[in-house]
Amino acid sequence: MRYWKPIFVGAIVMAGLSAWTMVDDPVPTGPYPLHYPASFGSRFTIPADNPTTQEGVYLGRLLFYEPRLSATQTISCASCHQQARAFTDGLALSIGVHGKTTRRNSMSLTNLLWVRQLFWDGRSSSLEEQALIPLGHTDEMGSKPGEAAHFLQKTKPYPALFKQVFGSDTITDVRIGQALAQFERTLISADSRYDHFLAGHYQLTESEQRGMQLFNQSPSPDRNVRGGNCAHCHGGAKLYQELFHNNGLDKQATDSGRQAITGLALDQGRFRVPTLRNIALTAPYMHDGRFNNLDQVLEHYSEHIQPSPMLAPELAGQPNGFHLTRSEKTDLISFLQLFTDSTFVHNPQFANPHLK
Amino acid sequence: MRNINAQLAGYWQASVVIVFLLTGLTSQAQTVLTVSGEVTKPLTLQAADLTAMAHTQVTGKDRDGKEHQYAGILLVDLLKQAGATVGGELRGENLTKYVLVKSIDGYEVLFALPELDPDFASRSIILADSVDGAPLGSGVGPYRIVVPGEKKPARWIREVKSIEVRFAK
Numbered sequence: 456m457r458y459w460k461p462i463f464v465g466a467i468v469m470a471g472l473s474a475w476t477m478v479d480d481p482v483p484t485g486p487y488p489l490h491y492p493a494s495f496g497s498r499f500t501i502p503a504d505n506p507t508t509q510e511g512v513y514l515g516r517l518l519f520y521e522p523r524l525s526a527t528q529t530i531s532c533a534s535c536h537q538q539a540r541a542f543t544d545g546l547a548l549s550i551g552v553h554g555k556t557t558r559r560n561s562m563s564l565t566n567l568l569w570v571r572q573l574f575w576d577g578r579s580s581s582l583e584e585q586a587l588i589p590l591g592h593t594d595e596m597g598s599k600p601g602e603a604a605h606f607l608q609k610t611k612p613y614p615a616l617f618k619q620v621f622g623s624d625t626i627t628d629v630r631i632g633q634a635l636a637q638f639e640r641t642l643i644s645a646d647s648r649y650d651h652f653l654a655g656h657y658q659l660t661e662s663e664q665r666g667m668q669l670f671n672q673s674p675s676p677d678r679n680v681r682g683g684n685c686a687h688c689h690g691g692a693k694l695y696q697e698l699f700h701n702n703g704l705d706k707q708a709t710d711s712g713r714q715a716i717t718g719l720a721l722d723q724g725r726f727r728v729p730t731l732r733n734i735a736l737t738a739p740y741m742h743d744g745r746f747n748n749l750d751q752v753l754e755h756y757s758e759h760i761q762p763s764p765m766l767a768p769e770l771a772g773q774p775n776g777f778h779l780t781r782s783e784k785t786d787l788i789s790f791l792q793l794f795t796d797s798t799f800v801h802n803p804q805f806a807n808p809h810l811k
Numbered sequence: 812m813r814n815i816n817a818q819l820a821g822y823w824q825a826s827v828v829i830v831f832l833l834t835g836l837t838s839q840a841q842t843v844l845t846v847s848g849e850v851t852k853p854l855t856l857q858a859a860d861l862t863a864m865a866h867t868q869v870t871g872k873d874r875d876g877k878e879h880q881y882a883g884i885l886l887v888d889l890l891k892q893a894g895a896t897v898g899g900e901l902r903g904e905n906l907t908k909y910v911l912v913k914s915i916d917g918y919e920v921l922f923a924l925p926e927l928d929p930d931f932a933s934r935s936i937i938l939a940d941s942v943d944g945a946p947l948g949s950g951v952g953p954y955r956i957v958v959p960g961e962k963k964p965a966r967w968i969r970e971v972k973s974i975e976v977r978f979a980k
Contacts, residue, residue, distance in 0.1 A: 572917070698917040721915050721949075721970065767916075768950035768969070 478517075478612045482619060483509040487637070489568065492645050494653070494692035499568050505583060505633045507640050511620045513808075515638025517613075518631060520807045523606055524590060526597035527552045532589070532635065535561040538805050541733030541796075542642065547744025552597040558710070560744040565644045565732045565799070566693055575726045575742045576713045577699055582636035587628055604628050642805060644732045646798040653692065659793075666790025669783055674773070683756065683777050683787060687769050688728045694794060695730040700767040702726075703760035704741060712742070723765050735792045736800065749791060753784045843953060844889075844938075848975040849908060851894030858953070861940065864888060869935055871959045873967070881957045883939035886910070886927045886974070895976045897928045907979045912956055915970040920956070922966070924976070934959050938971060 487507040501507060518524060522531045535549040535557075536542035542564035548556035559575050567573070567582060579585040589595040590603060604626040607613040614624035621630050651657035659667065671690070672682030688696050699713045701724040708724025716722075726742045740746040746755065757779040760770050770776075779787070799805070844861065846854040864884045872878055890897050896905040901924060908924040925931035939957045940947065947955055947969075954971040958964070 577917070696918075700916055717915075719915060725916065764949045766950070771950060 478616065479513070482513050482616065484619070485509050487512050487641065489640065489643065491568075491643050492650065492654075492692060495566070495569065495645065501640065502581065502583060505636060507637050508620065510616070511634055511637035512641050514616045514620050515634040515636070516805070516808050517616070518634055519638050520809055521607075523610070524596055524598060524603040524631070525552050526599070526602065528606075530596055532586075532596075533807060535589075535595075536564050538802075538807075539736075539800055541565055541644070541736045541800055543737040545738065547739045549595070551592070551594040553594065555594045557592075557594050559742045560739065562727075562729065563733060563737045564639060564642050565730055567642060568640045569693060571697055572699075572727070576716050577727055578716045582639050583629075583632045586632040586635035586639070590628070590631070601628060604631060607631075642799075644796040644799040647732070647794050647796040649694075649793040650692075650796070652793065660789070662786045662789045663793060665783075666786035666788070669779070669787050670790055673769075674777060681779075681783065683779060683783075684769060685731075685756075685787075688767075689731045693730060694732050695728055698728045699725040700728055700770075701763065701765040702756075703762065703766045703770050704745070704755070706761045706763055708763075708765070710742065721765065724763070725765065731791065731794050733795055733799065735795050749788050750784070753779065753787060757784065844971065845973045846889055846893040846895075846976075847973065848911075848977050849895065850890070850976055852892070854889070854893045861938075861954070864892075866940075867935055867937055869937055869939075869957055869959045871957050871961075871967075872964070874964055879942050880944070881937065881939040882941045882944075883937035883954070883957065886922075886936050886938055886956070887929060889938065889974065890924075890927065890976065893976075895924070897924065898930060901925060901928050901930065904978075909977055909979060911975045911977060912968050912971055913973045913975070914968050915972050918968055920966040920968045 485508065487509045489507065505511075519532045519536075522528050522534075524531060530552055535544040535546075537544055544561045547560060548558070549561045550556055562575065571580065573579040573582065573585040574588075579588065590598050591600065596603075608626045613626060617626050617630055617634075618624035620634060648657050652659060669681060669683045670685045672680055673684040673687065674680060674682040688698055688700065690696065699722065701708065701712070705724070711723055713725040714720070714722040735749065738746075738748055740749070740752050746752045755776070756770075757776045760766070760773065760776045762771065841857040842855050843858050844854070844856045846856070861884060865888065866882045867885050868880060868882050870878055870880055887897055890910070896908065906925065910922045910924060910927060911919055912922070913919050922936065927936055929935070936956065936958050939955050940953060946952055951969045956966065956968045956971060958966050961967075
């Protein structure tokens with residue numbers, strides 16, 4: 456109980472600070488160029504009615520860090536998506552405005568420009584639509600439809616900013632979602648040591664080299680090949696494939712996962728394959744945050760994969776797991792740590808603009 | 812008597828409604844494959860529809876390196892049924908069309924339309940529903956694309972749920 460007081464005072468101070476939001480004069484305008492490596496490819500769609508502009512991203516970033524979007528004016532998107540943690544919150548399950556926990560672990564907001572089906576269950580096909588879901592969810596930001604828009608309409612900087620971005624100073628939920636989506640599209644992580652290695656500017660250590668082999672190879676006992684086959688689902692320059700799989704956490708899934716969206720029995724207990732970008736920063740792991748660290752994750756894939764009819768075929772072929780040795784696990788973890796992008800987590804353009 | 816009849820009629824109506832609701836739900840749950848996109852008659856197919864279609868046998872080498880007998884529906888037959896531009900119509904700008912096949916798990920693979928048309932291609936690409944006489948197993952079936960002769964079976968997409976015909980833009 457005694458811990459609540461400083462948190463409460465902190466929240467008041469934060470709310471007070473953001474009430475004096477300073478806006479740049481003039482606000483930067485014009486198209487916002489999105490820079491990314493050619494290997495990431497251009498398989499993404501930006502809605503024609505919401506092009507990425509500097510003014511839009513500027514507004515979206517203010518809103519991302521705006522606690523006044525929540526019903527209690529204490530929680531912003533950034534509460535559960537903290538830049539230092541690659542936009543996660545370090546908790547198994549996040550805590551919403553009413554003190555209740557969310558159903559699933561906060562996802563890292565990284566390279567969302569390319570993600571086609573958002574959330575752990577892939578329910579949302581656009582960032583515009585996605586952004587409004589936590590805003591309205593009672594166990595997240597808890598705002599009733601139109602409530603946050605109505606509130607911001609009465610504040611100093613926002614109506615003018617919305618006018619600059621959307622040509623009208625009327626604030627609506629849809630426009631809040633559009634501005635947040637614009638900011639989220641800019642959260643591109645492509646400057647990790649792994650990226651430097653791919654570009655030929657970093658030499659792997661021996662342990663990292665062995666870790667990479669385990670990551671990329673499928674085990675083949677006949678040919679004496681060791682492997683974790685991680686790249687099958689987490690491969691490619693972006694370190695994920697857009698897939699939904701049951702990775703054998705439980706014999707009987709306690710969360711139906713994607714099945715609740717598609718209604719297909721085969722989808723029971725299937726969840727998004729998340730990106731491994733910045734994976735060392737985004738503990739705890741899995742849709743329910745059950746694993747506290749990467750050792751536990753590797754322990755699962757090594758020894759504890761639970762069989763079920765829905766289990767991903769690539770995992771079903773390995774009885775209980777990949778049976779990695781202790782030194783193989785160490786090598787894999789040293790390779791996984793290459794995915795940490797400190798430029799991304801320290802980029803001032805993604806930081807809280809209310810604290811300038 | 813009239814009252815009893817009215818009551819019976821009420822029960823009858825209620826049960827008809829319930830039966831309609833149930834059949835509505837089950838038929839919705841039974842959709843196993845859609846064929847859509849640049850087609851004149853989009854298809855929403857149930858397992859029985861696919862079972863009833865003509866089946867072709869092909870032989871192909873799976874990841875285990877062994878030859879297997881697969882049976883299934885020629886992809887081109889599904890495309891014909893949906894009114895895609897195959898056969899005589901596969902010319903001019905229609906040669907820039909492709910077919911995107913999607914799996915339940917989100918995997919996607921692409922075929923150029925002529926790859927599936929017997930006027931162009933000598934191999935028969937099928938939507939398989941059985942292997943060596945048995946239904947496809949979990950994680951593979953109920954439907955899987957089989958491309959005979961292809962050296963790497965990466966386009967043998969498992970758990971097929973939809974086929975879309977699109978124009979390259």
